[in-house]
Amino acid sequence: AQSVTQLGSHVSVSEGALVLLRCNYSSSVPPYLFWYVQYPNQGLQLLLKYTSAATLVKGINGFEAEFKKSETSFHLTKPSAHMSDAAEYFCAVIRISSGSARQLTFGSGTQLTVLP
């Protein structure tokens, strides 16, 4: 079974500091991995995805993630945090069971707080 684990349910950084949110995956097949962001009282927005092309993936709002097979990791980074980055972030892996069948399995989420 495929799964993801997010290390750290809460992360605080100062404005302008590096953001690092950790995600490790478990999969017996090459995984397709995603990072989603959820702002308060909103739905989930796709930040970026890894689908076996380039291992360094760039997303929206200055975020990027690197797929490291040797470490089974897909950590999310941003060089300089902005107040507007405060939100909950979810790592996810997609299970493709047949043709059109898809389901996302999410990690438990990391709440990012940005301090002024």
Added chain:
Amino acid sequence: DSGVTQTPKHLITATGQRVTLRCSPRSGDLSVYWYQQSLDQGLQFLIQYYNGEERAKGNILERFSAQQFPDLHSELNLSSLELGDSALYFCASSLAPDSSYEQYFGPGTRLTVT
């Protein structure tokens, strides 16, 4: 705005009741997915429909059912509601089958069972 719409935004009901949540996918998307987000269970996949047919099933209770109509909108029916069913219910849509694997989420319906 993802293009996925969900109604209602909020729903308050009593234990034992039945409710219907509605979802309209993005224009052109054939797959609809339902997810439940609660404090104790996190984000869980419930069920997927593709072009009117059930394609994948997750941790969906027998008291819950869903369907996708010919116009591709979907409804999630929750019956014999319990306090523990209080959660945020998300609908997502995608073109699937496709190679992007992206799912686009609606704003959710917050269900409160009292």
